[in-house]
Amino acid sequence: MESTISGVGVIDKAAAILSAVADEPLALAGLVEATGLARPTAHRLATALECHGLIRRDPDGRFALGAQLLALGHAASRSWPLAEAANFALGGLRDQTGESAQLYVRQGDRRVCLASLESGHGLRTIVDTGEILPLGLGSGGRVLLEEVGPDGWLASVEERQQGVASVSAPVVDAAGRVVAAVGVSGPIQRLTRDPGPRFGPAVVAAAVSIATDAGLT
Amino acid sequence: MESTISGVGVIDKAAAILSAVADEPLALAGLVEATGLARPTAHRLATALECHGLIRRDPDGRFALGAQLLALGHAASRSWPLAEAANFALGGLRDQTGESAQLYVRQGDRRVCLASLESGHGLRTIVDTGEILPLGLGSGGRVLLEEVGPDGWLASVEERQQGVASVSAPVVDAAGRVVAAVGVSGPIQRLTRDPGPRFGPAVVAAAVSIATDAGLT
DNA sequence: ACGTATATTCCGGAATATGGAATCCACCAT
DNA sequence: ATGGTGGATTCCATATTCCGGAATATACGT
Structure with a gap:
């Protein structure tokens, strides 16, 4: 089964979630459609990313990019x-x-x-x-x-x-x-x-x- | 076993790697020290993140924040x-x-x-x-x-x-x-x-x- | 050429992520 | 109030995936 691109499945999925959400804030259903993940999996990973500030919930409860990404982006250009x-x-x-x-x-x-x-x-x-x-x-x-x-x-x-x-x-x-x-x-x-x-x-x-x-x- | 903070171990570790590297570019040894991960684990996750552009290698081969983080940071403030x-x-x-x-x-x-x-x-x-x-x-x-x-x-x-x-x-x-x-x-x-x-x-x-x-x- | 320090790969074992199914919740219409 | 609908969230047994000690490869300095 060589369907994993980076060697670590969870990271592939997390990256897919981030780029899906980067285009526009998505509800869980939209996230599932955009990434092709199973609903529980998408939810578990998205909430895990939320714990680390990489994802936030917008006022409607949809998943959006988090504040930590601003900080990391800033640090990235600094470094x-x-x-x-x-x-x-x-x-x-x-x-x-x-x-x-x-x-x-x-x-x-x-x-x-x-x-x-x-x-x-x-x-x-x-x-x-x-x-x-x-x-x-x-x-x-x-x-x-x-x-x-x-x-x-x-x-x-x-x-x-x-x-x-x-x-x-x-x-x-x-x-x-x-x-x-x-x-x-x-x-x-x-x-x-x-x-x-x-x-x-x-x-x-x-x-x-x-x-x-x-x-x- | 409640050592996992977000519910998904790999994501905790990946987030730890990103914030360790955010402070300064790190060689593998430094990454191991900063995160407390085992050497093979730190290496595998870091290279996986590299596949997705979240991490890059600086000219000395050390791990640093990647270009994708700039893009995500920009998208985050837009959204x-x-x-x-x-x-x-x-x-x-x-x-x-x-x-x-x-x-x-x-x-x-x-x-x-x-x-x-x-x-x-x-x-x-x-x-x-x-x-x-x-x-x-x-x-x-x-x-x-x-x-x-x-x-x-x-x-x-x-x-x-x-x-x-x-x-x-x-x-x-x-x-x-x-x-x-x-x-x-x-x-x-x-x-x-x-x-x-x-x-x-x-x-x-x-x-x-x-x-x-x-x-x- | 040798030795050292570092990065990288291997692989069996075990913890961990998986996803179908059940549950819960908020909201709307009746 | 009550029943119904579309979502999010949780459960849990299973198998997949990740883990990390050890071996190997690579780069560098002497």
Whole structure:
């Protein structure tokens, strides 16, 4: 029976419960449907998670993500050397380009925003820390899939969102593995339909700077 | 055999691993010491959590909090009606008082910051969303312990941090239970050593407004 | 090349999670 | 009040799953 993905069944189920509940608060019946677990099992695990603050009950009694996850998320970004290093370099990148700058890491078949600084313009792209975006769409995602051009950067225009363009570059570790993607994004009006040549070099420089500052050498 | 606190042993252990790792990245040996688990058990559970992105390995191979926790933390604050309502009311409170404004909820024997807006002053208190503070110290924490004065607010001076004072009020649900604490905080120089009378009414008003907007009636 | 410290895997035994069925509860309509 | 319905919650025997001592592998320093 190799139906367990992590080697520990209970943890697979708990993770399934958390991501089911992450989409929207769910009553027990909804949780059962979303996870495929038996009703007593879903209930037992959800209440167990509730004991540890990973899940809470909303005013209607439905299961929702708990306060402990806020604390852990905060601690997670604090403990990430990459995020510390990035916040400095992203500041420079934003000031230099005048556009919003973000850092993404891969998480399974998606990407998570590790750090984000917003442009001062009224019209700007907004991505929150912790936000999830697809891997295949947008320059940041495709950089994480190792699709990089010969100049070390990759540009995309209206792939993920209408009217938005972006330029990203990989942050690589000593072994050459892509560990993150830095990028700037903004409206086509300012970035134009071919933003690569104009923003690429600055983005690549920021990526190198982040890798150095984070000690990936 | 009542050694299990949530009813599901594996979840207790996984939660212990997460909070151990939240303090600082740990090698397996450190994880064993911090949790009291057997080495193989700690390893198996940690790698299982790693499969789901709740834990990652830092460049030195130690266990640290994973990217999925950022995503879940973000989703958690999104799904919190209280946080939505608070961000509006906190803005008003900050503009009205000129000081930093925060919302806390209780999480076990601590409190977690659900939302935070910072004062425009150069000298100001800074608390991040997701940050953890003690329950017993500071007006916000003590409000969560139901210690409220007759006027509906509570002030504290230099309890938690030197030079800082704060005034907080409880957000109560329909049943009268305290579900959160709103407050303003800032340096004694501006708040004085008796900030209650000056800020209390505005804080109480914000608390009521949050309760209403969040649908707690 | 050797020794040490650490991480990782193995595997039999035993505690633990499982889920069908029964129970309880809140709410609504009669 | 009373019966009925849709949910959540608890029970419990069973088998599955997890546990952890011991063996092994790996990385690192000398």
